[in-house]
Amino acid sequence: MRGKMKKYIPNLAWVFLLLFICVVGYQSVSAITGLKEKLQVFMQVLEYVKNDYVEKNVDDQKLVYGAIKGMLDSLDDPYTRFMEPKPFKEMQMRMKGSYSGIGIYIGMKNKVLTVIAPIPDTPAAKAGLKSGDKIITIDDKPTKDMGLEEAVSMIRGKKGTVVKLGIIKRGENEKRDFSIIRDTIVVKSVEYKTIDKNIGYIKLITFENLNSANEMRKAIKALKNLGCKALIIDVRNNGGGLLSNATEIASMFLKSGEPIVYTVDREGRKEVIESSGENIWQGPIVMLINEGSASASEILAGALRDNNYATLVGYHTFGKASVQSVRQLYDGSALLLTVAKYLTPDGRDISKTGINPDIEVKTGKEKDNKGASINDKEDEIVFPDEDAKDIQLEKAKEYIKTKI
Secondary structure, eight states: OHHHHHHHHHHHHHHHHHHHHHHHOOOOHHHHHHHHHHHHHHHHHHHHHHHHOSOSOOOHHHHHHHHHHHHHHTTTOTTOEEEOHHHHHHHHHHHTTEEEEOOEEEEEETTEEEEEEEOTTSHHHHHTOOTTOEEEEETTEEOTTOOHHHHHHHHOOOTTOEEEEEEEOTTOOSOEEEEEEOEEEEOOSEEEEEETTTEEEEEEOOBOSTTHHHHHHHHHHHHHHTTOOEEEEEOTTOOOBOHHHHHHHHTTTSOTTOEEEEEEOTTOOEEEEEOOOOOOOOSOEEEEEOTTOOTHHHHHHHHHHHTTSEEEEESOOOOOOEEEEEEEOTTSOEEEEEEEEEEOTTOOOOTTTOOOOSEEOOOTHHHHTTTOSEETTTTEEOOOOTTSOOHHHHHHHHHHHTTO
16 A cells, blocks of 8 residues: 555646746756755655544545645735635636626735725725725634635625624724625626716726726726716726736827836846727826725826826725736646736836826725825825715815816
8 A cells, every 4th residue: 555655646746846837837857856846845744644644535636726826825815825726716707797796806014914995885994894994804704814715715605694804993903893795796897977968987997807898998988978078087996807907008108119017037038018009098097096996096197197187086996016927727727826026107106006096085094094005113004085075086076177
């Protein structure tokens, strides 16, 4: 038995060697040989577990998945993560516009699981969850040291079932429990309307859907046909999505060849993604931003502001400046790997700091902190009060009227 096991163990170790190569890239034979030598410790531990662990029926897949997750956790990058087949399939469904869950974007702020934004008219929004709420427990399991993928997997589930979230609301110190019934979440990418007859307003809810760019295109054309001369684009509490959607939407405003975003890879090589020059809107633009505006929202805001197409109004953005590549694996699982960082057209790295608005409009908690975006004592992000009057939108309207 032990002889068979010893043959089996190196084979499983080679699986991990191949996975390491997938993460670090193809390297020289000597580098791979060195990596194999470093795996000897892993092989020893694996052999002890398979031969001597008190429970005989150890699930090999759990060992493999657990080791992969541990490897990626060691990178200290919350956006590089492994997705098992089921959650990856759910992510693919969500990109098509629907999934089962509570309707919420989450992320890490100072290593604390935090609500980036609830999706409007979903169970999360109706339960009162808001940007900046800290998620302390999920079904009574502490989220400290929990990865994003595990948190997302626990929050999602079958329609009609309940998930219990332990939340510390912004401005509070005590945890409150929220029992939220999961439902089918249908995510619209865009909502639009006219304001004061000649001002168009577009709420860009997400870049995540495969049809987000097409919905945006239709909204712009509809508002032009209604006689709108100026445009307010609202990406507040938009947690981002597909880079391709951000660049396609930016091209609807920029001229051909103008820079949308720069990407910088592990070797420091910088590449520019340029506008295709669709340029279907030529009037003045104001973009509304806040700390719930992340990722693709920040790419769009940076592209329009740095190329002098838009004025940014509101509060500084989330500060996610990394690009993930999805590598689907043979068993239906996937590796979401950070492959580059991005810079705005002006060459700014917005990691952690976010993008500052041209016209800052504080709401709610910001006023209590005298305009500071970070509480220096606790290093705690301060989020705007969503229940307050929408003075940011009012300021955007006031400003854009001077440009018509």
